Amino acid sequence: MAEKIRVATASLAGCFGCHMSFLDIDERILDLVELVEFDRTPITDIKTIGECDLGLIEGGVANAENVEVLREFRRHCKILVALGACAVNGGIPAMRNAFELKDCLEESYVGGVGIYNPGIPNDPEIPLLLNKVHPIHEVVKIDYFLPGCPPSADAIWTFLTELLAGKPIDFPYTQIHYD
Numbered sequence: 564m565a566e567k568i569r570v571a572t573a574s575l576a577g578c579f580g581c582h583m584s585f586l587d588i589d590e591r592i593l594d595l596v597e598l599v600e601f602d603r604t605p606i607t608d609i610k611t612i613g614e615c616d617l618g619l620i621e622g623g624v625a626n627a628e629n630v631e632v633l634r635e636f637r638r639h640c641k642i643l644v645a646l647g648a649c650a651v652n653g654g655i656p657a658m659r660n661a662f663e664l665k666d667c668l669e670e671s672y673v674g675g676v677g678i679y680n681p682g683i684p685n686d687p688e689i690p691l692l693l694n695k696v697h698p699i700h701e702v703v704k705i706d707y708f709l710p711g712c713p714p715s716a717d718a719i720w721t722f723l724t725e726l727l728a729g730k731p732i733d734f735p736y737t738q739i740h741y742d
């Protein structure tokens with residue numbers, strides 16, 4: 564039997580919606596697991612990444628841990644994919660880029676509506692926030708970009724099956740229009 568393709572996935576500054584959309588391929592996941600084996604991913608709950616053929620990254624880069632995870636994925640994945648708007652261009656988390664980080668923290672933890680115990684968390688275990696949220700291609704080289712918030716399950720399916728078959732990826736129009 565041919566060796567299976569090893570796939571890892573991670574969510575950086577995202578909402579897990581892209582992972583949910585991936586799982587929305589529903590029963591097609593049974594066909595997928597004939598071809599691939601999952602490495603580190605929230606789906607398997609494996610915490611460390613091994614050598615992989617394909618890495619899918621959801622979310623942008625908002626803190627020091629995101630940078631570390633992303634670099635680790637780049638080191639271990641032959642092909643790295645930006646999955647969804649947050650990974651492609653920063654998405655919703657990057658809306659904070661219009662403001663100073665200090666102002667965001669004060670609004671969230673000190674002066675915002677409904678704050679009863681004001682104080683900006685600074686536990687050393689909490690990853691340090693970056694001043695701005697970055698799309699992942701600003702930190703490492705990315706091989707493919709799959710836009711959408713989230714990309715539909717069908718678009719993810721087309722992308723994966725054509726990539727795994729070694730074909731040029733050709734989306735039907737219905738999977739790549741956003742109006």
Ligand code: SF4
Nearest residue numbers: 577578580647648649
């Ligand atoms: S692209 Fe949309 S669905 Fe995906 S992580 Fe970002 S906000 Fe969530």
